[in-house]
Amino acid sequence: MVKETLDAPYSHYLLDAELSQKVDHRTTEEMDIDGFTLMEIAGSSAAKKILQHNKQLQHNVFLCGKGNNAGDALVVARYLLQHDARVTLVFISGTDDLSKDTQKNLKLLRAFDKKDRITIYEKWSGFSAPNNYNFIIDGMLGTGLTSDLRGDYAKAVGWANQQQHPVLAMDIPTGLHPDSGEKMGKAIEAVRTFSFGGRKQGFYLNDGPAVTGTIDYCDLPFPNAYKEDCKTFALDTDWVSLPSYTPGKHKYDSGVLHIVAGSEGLTGAAIMAARSAWAEGLGAIIIICPRGLLSVFEHNLPSVIKKPVGKKEDYYFKESHAEQVQDILQEKESSMLLGPGLGRNTDTISFVEQLLTTTTTDTIIDADGLWCLSQLEEWPKTDQANWILTPHPGELQKLIKDEIGEGHQRLNTVRKLCQENNTTILSKGMPGIIGTPSRKCYLTNYNTNYFARAGSGDVLAGKVSAFSALGLAADESCAAALLNGQQKLSSLQKDTNKIPEPTDFI
Ligand SMILES: NC(=O)C1=CN([C@@H]2O[C@H](COP(=O)(O)OP(=O)(O)OC[C@H]3O[C@@H](n4cnc5c(N)ncnc54)[C@H](OP(=O)(O)O)[C@@H]3O)[C@@H](O)[C@H]2O)[C@@H](O)CC1
Ligand SMILES: Nc1ncnc2c1ncn2[C@@H]1O[C@H](COP(=O)(O)OP(=O)(O)O)[C@@H](O)[C@H]1O
Ligand SMILES: [K+]
Numbered sequence: 001m002v003k004e005t006l007d008a009p010y011s012h013y014l015l016d017a018e019l020s021q022k023v024d025h026r027t028t029e030e031m032d033i034d035g036f037t038l039m040e041i042a043g044s045s046a047a048k049k050i051l052q053h054n055k056q057l058q059h060n061v062f063l064c065g066k067g068n069n070a071g072d073a074l075v076v077a078r079y080l081l082q083h084d085a086r087v088t089l090v091f092i093s094g095t096d097d098l099s100k101d102t103q104k105n106l107k108l109l110r111a112f113d114k115k116d117r118i119t120i121y122e123k124w125s126g127f128s129a130p131n132n133y134n135f136i137i138d139g140m141l142g143t144g145l146t147s148d149l150r151g152d153y154a155k156a157v158g159w160a161n162q163q164q165h166p167v168l169a170m171d172i173p174t175g176l177h178p179d180s181g182e183k184m185g186k187a188i189e190a191v192r193t194f195s196f197g198g199r200k201q202g203f204y205l206n207d208g209p210a211v212t213g214t215i216d217y218c219d220l221p222f223p224n225a226y227k228e229d230c231k232t233f234a235l236d237t238d239w240v241s242l243p244s245y246t247p248g249k250h251k252y253d254s255g256v257l258h259i260v261a262g263s264e265g266l267t268g269a270a271i272m273a274a275r276s277a278w279a280e281g282l283g284a285i286i287i288i289c290p291r292g293l294l295s296v297f298e299h300n301l302p303s304v305i306k307k308p309v310g311k312k313e314d315y316y317f318k319e320s321h322a323e324q325v326q327d328i329l330q331e332k333e334s335s336m337l338l339g340p341g342l343g344r345n346t347d348t349i350s351f352v353e354q355l356l357t358t359t360t361t362d363t364i365i366d367a368d369g370l371w372c373l374s375q376l377e378e379w380p381k382t383d384q385a386n387w388i389l390t391p392h393p394g395e396l397q398k399l400i401k402d403e404i405g406e407g408h409q410r411l412n413t414v415r416k417l418c419q420e421n422n423t424t425i426l427s428k429g430m431p432g433i434i435g436t437p438s439r440k441c442y443l444t445n446y447n448t449n450y451f452a453r454a455g456s457g458d459v460l461a462g463k464v465s466a467f468s469a470l471g472l473a474a475d476e477s478c479a480a481a482l483l484n485g486q487q488k489l490s491s492l493q494k495d496t497n498k499i500p501e502p503t504d505f506i
Contacts, residue, residue, distance in 0.1 A: 043075020
């Protein structure tokens with residue numbers, strides 16, 4: 001069994017529409033808490049957060065649908081009225097057909113105002129925006145979205161996105177699919193989304209990051225046990241601890257990493273990965289390379305031990321080297337990074353196959369290692385083998401020999417591949433996805449495109465390998481490696497205007 005140690009807090013569980021509705025339903029049915037109460041908690045906590053950040057609210061425009069999402073917005077409107085603001089409510093599909101709790105909230109809202117500070121439009125056509133207002137509150141559609149935006153909803157979304165005024169979304173930006181993160185025709189572009197009772201998976205996938213803005217999690221009294229079916233989580237430095245450096249007694253008891261890498265003209269990747277791993281304080285890194293390349297590594301990596309295999313005239317790995325490499329691996333307990341710059345010779349494919357068939361060392365497979373794997377009919381993986389694959393989207397596509405699609409489809413592909421092969425995958429891209437054998441997936445919550453420069457993948461593979469060599473479980477090694485880069489990126493962005501380079505992440 002591959003050990004999994006990541007344990008996300010409930011606030012970072014990512015719900016899809018079905019699970020959101022199930023949790024809501026069970027809470028009302030089994031806990032006897034009615035929907036009106038949940039709506040009150042949701043709306044009031046959003047209102048408090050809005051008021052905390054904005055002391056001078058004069059007038060706000062509320063775009064409302066007819067479901068419970070509109071009810072949340074009406075609760076916010078009531079709290080803002082209590083703070084002397086004016087509210088303009090626009091009911092995109094009228095007020096005849098409002099959900100029960102939304103209807104109640106409209107009645108309550110009207111009863112709260114003594115000074116004519118509420119303006120109501122019963123349909124979209126005829127709506128005219130007030131001259132001065134602070135925010136547009138999006139309470140049109142939430143998790144009840146079922147298809148591409150229909151009728152006036154699309155027009156209202158188009159209008160809101162063209163205004164200079166910031167849009168605050170209730171639960172989810174209208175039009176964003178809660179599961180896939182795809183725009184259903186159009187979607188509200190929010191600066192802030194108040195997410196009720198659980199972050200939605202769609203915030204992190206496809207169009208989600210571009211339209212969700214800052215996510216404000218508003219807790220609801222849902223029993224945590226109702227969320228146990230959840231298999232998708234947001235990675236965050238709030239809860240993933242990054243390993244801190246502790247010096248060992250001896251070089252061989254403080255993390256040993258073997259890097260099996262290199263072919264003629266392709267030594268740079270291994271050098272980057274080795275430098276990246278070394279920066280995490282490992283006791284020893286041992287590069288195993290074809291003997292013909294020894295001088296390149298001697299020249300560039302003075303702190304690294306080199307163990308060349310084969311003959312002086314070997315410039316790439318051959319099947320005949322596998323046994324020698326295996327013997328070296330057995331000398332020390334270690335992790336192995338297999339792949340950087342291996343090249344694509346037919347004999348190297350056989351070498352990779354042979355090595356993977358026999359080794360039991362925890363193995364990180366990157367770059368050409370993945371390419372070699374993709375050329376094999378079957379993966380030479382024993383049940384005990386603990387592999388971490390780190391493919392970019394092109395490599396993932398080669399591995400499954402099929403199209404992978406973007407975001408949500410990639411998530412489903414990774415989940416399936418991890419379970420079927422009892423392996424961990426760090427799928428690079430936007431978002432970064434860590435998949436585990438137990439079908440759990442962890443998504444990055446930052447802009448990974450800053451890492452899309454040649455060399456960042458080598459640095460990342462070096463970090464994953466270093467953390468594995470330091471004894472972290474596979475899922476945790478991947479999480480720590482991704483967030484290590486994110487932390488370096490944010491301090492760089494705070495301190496300078498420098499365009500980030502892969503070496504900045506070492
Ligand atoms: N879950 C929770 O725990 C809690 C949930 N809460 C809140 O409730 C929200 C979920 O509410 P909900 O289920 O009433 O759905 P919601 O999104 O308001 O819309 C449904 C309406 O939309 C319509 N419609 C659908 N697709 C459409 C389209 N493409 N274009 C146009 N119309 C479309 C559909 O119309 P129909 O198809 O039925 O004609 C239906 O009338 C949730 O996001 C959160 O904000 C909180 O109050 C407290 C706790
Ligand atoms: N710290 C990080 N957080 C998130 N994604 C990362 C990080 N570091 C690297 N990546 C991902 O790795 C990709 C680069 O890997 P890859 O394309 O294999 O590059 P190369 O092989 O040229 O080094 C980036 O586009 C990004 O998706
Ligand atoms: K909404």
